Amino acid sequence: MSSQVEAVILAGGRARRMGGEDKGLVELKGQPMIRYAIDRLQPQTADLMINANRNQQAYEAFGFPVFCDEQEGFHGPLSGMVSALKRTKGNYLLTAPCDCPLLPTDLASRMVAELESQGADMAVASDGKRHQPVVLLLKPELLDSMQAFLDAGDRKIDLWYAQHKVAVVSFADQPMAFVNVNTPEQIQQLADSLA
Ligand SMILES: Nc1nc2c(ncn2[C@@H]2O[C@H](COP(=O)(O)OP(=O)(O)OP(=O)(O)O)[C@@H](O)[C@H]2O)c(=O)[nH]1
Numbered sequence: 001m002s003s004q005v006e007a008v009i010l011a012g013g014r015a016r017r018m019g020g021e022d023k024g025l026v027e028l029k030g031q032p033m034i035r036y037a038i039d040r041l042q043p044q045t046a047d048l049m050i051n052a053n054r055n056q057q058a059y060e061a062f063g064f065p066v067f068c069d070e071q072e073g074f075h076g077p078l079s080g081m082v083s084a085l086k087r088t089k090g091n092y093l094l095t096a097p098c099d100c101p102l103l104p105t106d107l108a109s110r111m112v113a114e115l116e117s118q119g120a121d122m123a124v125a126s127d128g129k130r131h132q133p134v135v136l137l138l139k140p141e142l143l144d145s146m147q148a149f150l151d152a153g154d155r156k157i158d159l160w161y162a163q164h165k166v167a168v169v170s171f172a173d174q175p176m177a178f179v180n181v182n183t184p185e186q187i188q189q190l191a192d193s194l195a
């Protein structure tokens with residue numbers, strides 16, 4: 001692939017539905033959840049970084065750069081994305097959450113291919129029915145637009161990207177790809193289904 005893709009795993013949320021435990025570090029079948037996201041993304045991307053607002057040292061142990069949101073106060077995933085866009089050296093930044101352990105192994109290549117074939121500014125993944133608004137492929141030049149949106153006090157990712165030319169990339173062929181684990185019960189359900 002000629003286009004260099006850097007990935008950021010977003011692990012900066014409060015995880016209230018997980019009882020406030022740091023979701024990326026919560027274990028699924030004996031491994032921290034972020035380990036699954038790393039294992040899915042690392043083979044697909046030139047670089048990887050982790051966005052976390054707590055437990056920095058525990059995240060650093062995975063061997064990738066760790067950074068927190070520039071703006072304190074948990075302003076949502078866009079806050080992590082804007083901080084990542086400021087750091088990225090890739091031609092594209094791929095964003096993904098720490099709580100989707102079964103991300104597609106062909107995520108980056110399909111997102112890049114669709115973005116480029118549609119001449120879009122960015123791409124959003126879809127499970128075939130719904131957008132996955134934290135699974136995005138972003139051109140670094142979107143930084144100013146995202147920063148302005150956040151500075152205006154807006155938080156909703158889909159409202160931000162509606163301002164841009166977006167390629168929607170369907171992974172309907174992989175029904176488990178975006179299984180999202182937000183609660184202890186969902187961890188248990190996924191562990192059982194992977195057993
Ligand atoms: N950097 C950053 N990421 C966030 C923030 N809020 C949520 N995220 C990330 O966005 C993704 C999707 O969010 P949720 O699944 O709702 O996670 P959450 O907000 O930690 O969990 P709940 O409090 O239970 O809603 C996860 O990867 C979170 O880590 C934030 O304020 N900053």
Ligand SMILES: [Mg+2]
Pocket residue numbers: 097099180181182
């Ligand atoms: Mg979630």
